[in-house]
Amino acid sequence: MDVLMLDGWTPILLCxxxxxxxxFFIARKVSRNVLLLxxxxxxxxxxxxxxxxxxxxxxxxxxxxxxxxxxxxxxxxLGTVFGLVFRNSNSGH
Numbered sequence: 757m758d759v760l761m762l763d764g765w766t767p768i769l770l771c772x773x774x775x776x777x778x779x780f781f782i783a784r785k786v787s788r789n790v791l792l793l794x795x796x797x798x799x800x801x802x803x804x805x806x807x808x809x810x811x812x813x814x815x816x817x818x819x820x821x822x823x824x825x826x827x828x829x830x831x832x833x834l835g836t837v838f839g840l841v842f843r844n845s846n847s848g849h
Contacts, residue, residue: 768820768823768824768827769827771824771827771828771831772827772828772830772831773831774831775798775827775828775831775832775835776831776834776835776838777835778831778835779791779794779795779831779832779833779834779835779836779839780835780838780839780842781839782794782835782839783835783836783838783839783840783842783843784839784842784843788840791836791839791840792836795832795833795836798828798829798832799829799832799833802825802826802828802829802832803825803829805821805822805824805825805828806822806825806826806829808821809821809822809825810822
């Protein structure tokens with residue numbers, strides 16, 4: 757059972773997966789410009805959180821917060837790209 761929990765990585769991975777699905781569903785509901793603006797704003801928040809984790813928090817706690825920020829950043833852009841590709845592939849039919 758411990759192998760399935762990935763030794764503490766589960767919350768970080770679930771957070772990234774949550775943002776992939778969230779951005780994918782947002783991509784299906786809003787226009788392309790709104791989606792890219794939302795992705796850019798969330799990316800800036802993630803970048804700010806990463807800088808905060810390095811400069812202010814530091815240590816192991818800062819590294820954990822930084823991993824959350826990186827995972828959310830990756831999740832936002834994966835969801836955005838998948839949403840745009842999926843919407844473009846369906847619009848041709």
